[in-house]
Amino acid sequence: MTETLAGTARRKSRRYSERDVLQLAAKAYSENPSFEVKPERTALLVIDMQDEFVKPHWTPFWVPAATRIVKRVKRLVDYCRRKNIPVIFTAFAETHSFLDRPRTGAFMPNRYKGKVPDDSSYFRDGRIWRELSPREGEVVIHKPSYGSFYDTPLESILKNLGRDTVIICGTLTNFCCGTTARQAYERGFKVIVGSDVTATDDPELQEAELKTLRKGFAMVAPSARIIKVLERNG
């Protein structure tokens, strides 16, 4: 390998060294995209803040860090409600007797198969944690997988609401939030991910996921900063 690199370097003056490109990459991971955010074109997605993940001690799938962000998520939800920014909730729940779940989902290690007692009452009702209860008229999407857009009408709903920007909060950062962010990005949405209103089950992966999202998919910022941006442009 080293020889090849050296050879290439000899033949060409205009060139990027390994150090050049790694520095560029490293720097980009610490930066944020910049795009204009218009509150009247924005919706808030509250991802999977449901009892299974948030209610303390209830299930083996409980994400303690998700319980810890509830207050901040609530503040963001309340802010959006006051500003007429639509709040849309999702939950991983029963849809069509589970017949629409991705085919290999049941094999995944995160199902804890054989490790915890089977409990078919989990991930069925998709009840949103009581401190974050949806209000009458707010959309709740029960979804069969991680991403909120696949096999659901979320994009149509956002179109009908005239929204081209989504703020993502909820859990788990590196599963449902991250997948939803990627899907929103590909569908042409401006995506904002709240760094302190998303939660996962491993602090290192929280950071890793946010780095990847920030470099290529989404603006990542703490919720106070998101509110400030919305406030300024409102």
Add this chain to the structure above:
Amino acid sequence: MTETLAGTARRKSRRYSERDVLQLAAKAYSENPSFEVKPERTALLVIDMQDEFVKPHWTPFWVPAATRIVKRVKRLVDYCRRKNIPVIFTAFAETHSFLDRPRTGAFMPNRYKGKVPDDSSYFRDGRIWRELSPREGEVVIHKPSYGSFYDTPLESILKNLGRDTVIICGTLTNFCCGTTARQAYERGFKVIVGSDVTATDDPELQEAELKTLRKGFAMVAPSARIIKVLERNG
């Protein structure tokens, strides 16, 4: 928080402690899903092993680790060709005068805007790196974004080829490979990601991405192990 947890604990005997759930989660990150892999139902996806990422020193987007996996990717490609496992290549390239690119892509830090000289010859032709040149008749999909399934006919192609399993190799692990893995998972495919035949620009994010994929989306294994599994089931 602690008080709430304690309160809940008092009221209920059957309960999961914070330590319980974090241990379960940590363990699951180190495990792999298990599902049957049939060579005659499998396709190999070689993601974005194109000059822009692989050719040493050519662009600021060069991923040195991608250059380093070429030999192993080649071995996997050759194995699949011998076994009549279809090999499908993708490249991030010009499609429809770039008019189909996700709307916010240009704002992302990974475009290095203002940091490197603009060069419109990049990501236009989608030339696969010469050591991995597609053979006559092998499908090459030029795609407008990270994921190989969105806005492309990849799923139709796999259906027509009778494949329900995809092996993913290429670059960048936490962008095009990871997004493609998530999309394949949601479309019901069995997904296998090669741990030593994927590459990115940050070793920690390589590991982080594989951990997330392994826990919830894909079987993650070194290429030698993937070949062994295919061989055994062939």
Add this chain to the structure above:
Amino acid sequence: MTETLAGTARRKSRRYSERDVLQLAAKAYSENPSFEVKPERTALLVIDMQDEFVKPHWTPFWVPAATRIVKRVKRLVDYCRRKNIPVIFTAFAETHSFLDRPRTGAFMPNRYKGKVPDDSSYFRDGRIWRELSPREGEVVIHKPSYGSFYDTPLESILKNLGRDTVIICGTLTNFCCGTTARQAYERGFKVIVGSDVTATDDPELQEAELKTLRKGFAMVAPSARIIKVLERNG
């Protein structure tokens, strides 16, 4: 035009005359595609046989011809149930407070706006007509538009059930049935449309729709013949 045709004819011996091509086209409209139908790979879709369209006199959207096919649809449903061919029902109904309806739907003449008293109880509950009530465990998909695949998980459900063939019956032939047939065709399904178990509000359009479907999208046959084919291959 005639001159141009004549000119072209002079220059080239191998050529198709206007009469040739129109005869070929006309003949193809009267033919059927042929493909193998395997009962164990087939599902029955019962499209929108809901009170709004079927229950006599209840709504201005009542389709009398739909009421007339109930018995034959029932026979087909019963046959499929006996043979363990999954029966999937759809209904045009409330989903997400109607926020996921196609944006221009409300403007369409088939909504009879201003012509009939507004009745918000229509197309909300999606109750399947009582003679065709779904059984416990049978999938019912509430959909926001004509096509049963768009913005719904129908394709995932069919994948999970291992089905590559769909039989379509229900109403209206040239709206929900026809759109669903086109969508199934494009997703690679073998499509069978029952000529005497579909119904619309205009006999000429019933025939016209079936002609178009038969030439390019689906096998079109009376229900007795569909049952015979399933029986033979069972």
Add this chain to the structure above:
Amino acid sequence: MTETLAGTARRKSRRYSERDVLQLAAKAYSENPSFEVKPERTALLVIDMQDEFVKPHWTPFWVPAATRIVKRVKRLVDYCRRKNIPVIFTAFAETHSFLDRPRTGAFMPNRYKGKVPDDSSYFRDGRIWRELSPREGEVVIHKPSYGSFYDTPLESILKNLGRDTVIICGTLTNFCCGTTARQAYERGFKVIVGSDVTATDDPELQEAELKTLRKGFAMVAPSARIIKVLERNG
């Protein structure tokens, strides 16, 4: 049946008779949706005006009526170009060695299998008929099936161009045009179909298709009227 109807009628005063509903339906088939059309939000889709369908005598798939609308299509294309309304062309052509074609397409009667000499040069290059040649910079989408949206990035392109309205012209009315209209409708676009700038191989089916589209999917109008509407709102 009659008895059931009578019975229902007796029980309830507010009711719709068979005559009522058929009259409502018949009337709706002759009407048009009304929605606002903004030229700066509109794109023109020229569907499959390619040599295979338009060039006189060349293939058995020639649609003489398509050749006859060329002048009017040209006028519409020229008008849109003058007004900076993007013109997007589609063609049914080779994409990925035909591996992405819907699985049952080859079985359809409209392929004329066994009736005409096989000619693999058809539907490969997707050459637009010379009188309608796309200009430099105009998008041409080669598609594997009837609908212009499925497995193509057409929706992303329209989003990027800021278009929420599409005008559809081209051929065949009841295959590629009609399917594209249905897909555009479901994706939330305002759809306008040109009645004298679409063509098919059977005059009755031309009318039947336009009736169905007009009642539930699209505004249908002659091209002179479409131009007048654009002019008025320009």
